[in-house]
Amino acid sequence: MAVRLVVLGPPGAGKGTQAERFARERGLPKISTGDILREAVQSGSELGRAARAVMETGKLVGDDMMIGIVRERLERTDAQRGFVLDGFPRTVLQARALDRMLDDDSPLAVVDIEVPEEAIVRRLSARRICGSCGWTAVPGAASCSRCGGELVQRRDDAEDVVRERLHVYARDTQQLVDFYRDRPTFRSVDGDQSPDAVAADIAAAVAAAVRGHE
Ligand SMILES: [Zn+2]
Numbered sequence: 001m002a003v004r005l006v007v008l009g010p011p012g013a014g015k016g017t018q019a020e021r022f023a024r025e026r027g028l029p030k031i032s033t034g035d036i037l038r039e040a041v042q043s044g045s046e047l048g049r050a051a052r053a054v055m056e057t058g059k060l061v062g063d064d065m066m067i068g069i070v071r072e073r074l075e076r077t078d079a080q081r082g083f084v085l086d087g088f089p090r091t092v093l094q095a096r097a098l099d100r101m102l103d104d105d106s107p108l109a110v111v112d113i114e115v116p117e118e119a120i121v122r123r124l125s126a127r128r129i130c131g132s133c134g135w136t137a138v139p140g141a142a143s144c145s146r147c148g149g150e151l152v153q154r155r156d157d158a159e160d161v162v163r164e165r166l167h168v169y170a171r172d173t174q175q176l177v178d179f180y181r182d183r184p185t186f187r188s189v190d191g192d193q194s195p196d197a198v199a200a201d202i203a204a205a206v207a208a209a210v211r212g213h214e
Pocket residue numbers: 130131132133134135144145146147148149
């Protein structure tokens with residue numbers, strides 16, 4: 001049976017890293033919207049050209065176009081055994097479209113990585129990058145381990161900006177989480193643990209979701 005996983009979670013919850021890890025361990029493609037948008041644009045497909053035109057105006061790619069690009073990606077052979085989606089769906093409309101794309105017997109596991117706001121603020125506001133080469137510093141390091149450069153904080157990681165991003169995320173995704181919450185294949189995972197513990201919980205959640213579906 002195909003393993004299909006949607007990973008949800010606020011910025012700073014480690015969603016991308018966990019999605020990547022799960023995909024690698026299972027030999028599945030990790031499909032993130034940023035990557036497939038870039039790929040679609042590079043491929044020069046009709047949708048890719050349309051997406052490029054939208055992005056060149058500085059706008060976000062709308063639901064219909066994003067759905068089309070994800071559908072094209074999921075039709076490729078490597079996604080037939082399963083996939084991990086990161087960044088899609090982002091709206092209830094996209095979630096409904098995804099259900100229609102997957103019109104067969106394999107379950108869609110949805111894992112929501114939950115981390116308290118204070119923990120994310122602590123995590124992100126402690127993050128430093130190298131002002132010279134952009135490398136993300138090891139927590140607690142005094143200078144860049146790659147080039148010795150001075151460490152600085154990204155504007156995006158400042159506490160007030162992190163809180164604002166979290167509020168925007170919560171506002172935008174509440175309906176999406178509500179859309180999935182009552183399904184037997186939905187699980188919440190505590191993201192305020194070590195990366196290994198979170199990965200183990202995600203694996204258990206997916207196994208339970210697949211069993212719950214049978
Ligand atoms: Zn550096």
